[in-house]
Amino acid sequence: MRTNPNKTLSIAVFSGKGGVGKSSLSANLGFCLSESGQRCLLMDCDLGLANLDVLLGISSEITIQDLLTLDITAQSIVQPVAPNLDLLPAASGVPELVEMDEDQRALLLKKLEPIISEYAFLILDMAAGLNPTLLSMARAAAKRIVVLTPEPTSLTDAYAVIKVLSTKADIRDFLILVNQVADREEAQTTHRRLDAAVEKFLGFKTHYLGMVRSDPNMGKAVAKQQALMRFAPESPAAEDIRVLAERLRSLRTALMPELIDKPALANF
Ligand SMILES: Nc1ncnc2c1ncn2[C@@H]1O[C@H](COP(=O)(O)OP(=O)(O)O)[C@@H](O)[C@H]1O
Ligand SMILES: [Mg+2]
Structure with missing residues (x-):
């Protein structure tokens, strides 16, 4: 029997193409969850x-x-960002490590395991597209969010990522987050289009997680190297991110009975 039941909800944030908002949303969701008292670890x-x-x-x-x-x-590389919010930073431009082999993945997991259990949430901010490392991380996480925008190319790229994850990693459980929308209607229309394609060609349904409106404060916050939740907490995007964070909190509560029997991050 496990002496320490798992309480960490691991969520991997994907997209088909870059620049749709994965990192901004991961960071701000982490911020928002941490502000409501949930310990949160962001992993780049x-x-x-x-x-x-x-x-x-x-x-x-x-x-x-x-x-x-x-x-x-x-523990020695964890960077404190804010109360309850920590970051596991990555280096840029280390191409030989983009694709880890099985031994490296096992070593990474072994080193991560002791710290992950300290957190209520582990948010994995993934790279655009997919490689074998990302595929195995997708499998290892308890939940996956796919971020897309209403642009037609983003929609086809999101579909492509879901197709690869479902055919190569046997994953059929996706939370869809539509970013940079004008309003809720545009987000729901975008999700319906994606969902219709997934259902028709892959044979399962996706789950709508929610939306974040297009908001110039997002870019301004980046320029200031601040979380949007700090820079403009009353802005439309910050408001939407708070709603999403609340959904993730409810999701964690609902999933708790399943989580306790599994490792926070399964073998990858
Ligand atoms: N809701 C939004 N409204 C306006 N700009 C956004 C929004 N979300 C993200 N952005 C902007 O889009 C750009 C790409 O975001 P980023 O989080 O780096 O994407 P990714 O990690 O998917 O590559 C950034 O300049 C960011 O400020
Ligand atoms: Mg990014």
Whole structure:
């Protein structure tokens, strides 16, 4: 019997193409959850083009990649961002580590395990597109969010990612987050289009998680290297992110009976 039942909800944030808002949303969802008292760990899994540290105004010398090559613990690379919010930063432009082999993945997981259990949420900010490492991380996480925007190319790219994850990793459980929308109607229409394609060609349904409106404050916050929730807490996008964070909290509560029997991050 496990002496420490798992209480961490791990969520991997995907998209088909870059620039749809994965990192901004991961960072701000983490911020929002932490403000409501939930301990949250952000992990920058974009090992080729990391930027969560920049978004949050953190500079770090040692990164996730160093866990694989140096005799150090995960605890030693954790960066505090705000009360209840920590970051596992990655280095940019280390192409040889974008694709880890099985031994490296096992080592990373072994080093991460002792710290993950300290958190209510683990948010994995993924790279755009998919490689074998991202596929196995997708499988390892308890839940997956796919971010897309209403642009037609974003829709086809989101469909492509869902197709690969379902055919190659046997995943059929996706939460859809539509970013940069004018209003709720546009978000729901976008989700319906994606869902119709997934149902027709892949044979299952996706779940609508919610939407974030297009908001110039998002870009302004990035320029200031601040979370939007700090920079403009009353802005439309911040309001939407609070609603999403609340849904994730309810989701964690609802999933708790299933989570306790599993590791926070399954083998990847
Ligand atoms: N809701 C939004 N409204 C306006 N701009 C946004 C919104 N979400 C993200 N952005 C902007 O889009 C750009 C890409 O966001 P980013 O989070 O880096 O995407 P990704 O991680 O998917 O590549 C950034 O300049 C960010 O400020
Ligand atoms: Mg990103």
